[in-house]
Amino acid sequence: MAENENKVMAGALLILAGGILGAGIALLYAPQSGQKTRKDIGRYAKKARRKGEEALEAVEDFTDQVGEMAEAVGERASEILDQGKDMAYSAKKGLLKALEEGEARLMKERSRLAKLIG
Secondary structure: OHHHHHHHHHHHHHHHHHHHHHHHHHHHOOOOOHHHHHHHHHHHHHHHHHHHHHHHHHHHHHHHHHHHHHHHHHHHHHHHHHHHHHHHHHHHHHHHHHHHHHHHHHHHHHHHHHHHHO
């Protein structure tokens, strides 16, 4: 299977190379002068380089923003986790206090009932 993939890749590269070679030959035989063609190619190369640099800067900016966002989300998640731990601890304390109060009331009612019954 890998051999088939290599053949396909080789074929694609040959087609690409043929296209580039054909474009180069077409430029050489174009009706304008070679000097003008070279200038046009130079301008096109500079424009392509400039666009490539702009795209690279955009990708770097995007990568930085995603990294900053991931860091902020991580920090916020840590804060939320800490708050959750604090809330759980507070809830546990409140529950224990309510149980103790309930136990005290139960004992009080038991003793009151015991006095009434005899």
